[in-house]
Amino acid sequence: MTLKALLHAVRAVSNIYAKRFNITRDELWYLAKLQEELGELTAAHLKASRRGRSGTSTAQELHTQKEDEAADLLAHLLLYADQNDLDLEEAIRRKWMQYLPA
Template identity: 80%
Template structure:
């Protein structure tokens, strides 16, 4: 799944949620949701690493909680970027992929044929 397809699906779910609960998603809302979801991921991580109160949750349940909260954070990052007209793929290529070693000629040739 590409980021564009994922964004479309996430945007659809977010629109349903906002309509159902009558939420006005302004600039502050998108940024605040990122902070909220990061806090929830932090709490899930703390529980899973036994640095927080996990209650009777099993390691599998705690891992699932971390996955769910990381997914929420990613979804809200996509929504934030969309709202602010940010091209995450371009940013990742510019900021991260520029540090990859130069590809060999054989790697480049393989890419041309795939």
């Protein structure tokens, strides 16, 4: 799946969420959600690495929590980029791929 196809699906889910909970999304909301999701990924990582309270969760459950939070962060990064007219595919090609051998 390309980033554009993933964005299309994520945008549809985000629209459902915003409508269901009557959320007004603006530039600050998209940025704040990135910070929120990074915090949740950090918390999941700390639990999985036994640096935070993991309760009775198994190692697999903690790994799944990290995956879920990383997915949330990626989804919100795509939404932020879309809101701000950022072409992440092109930016990755420009900034990262230049270091690959020709």
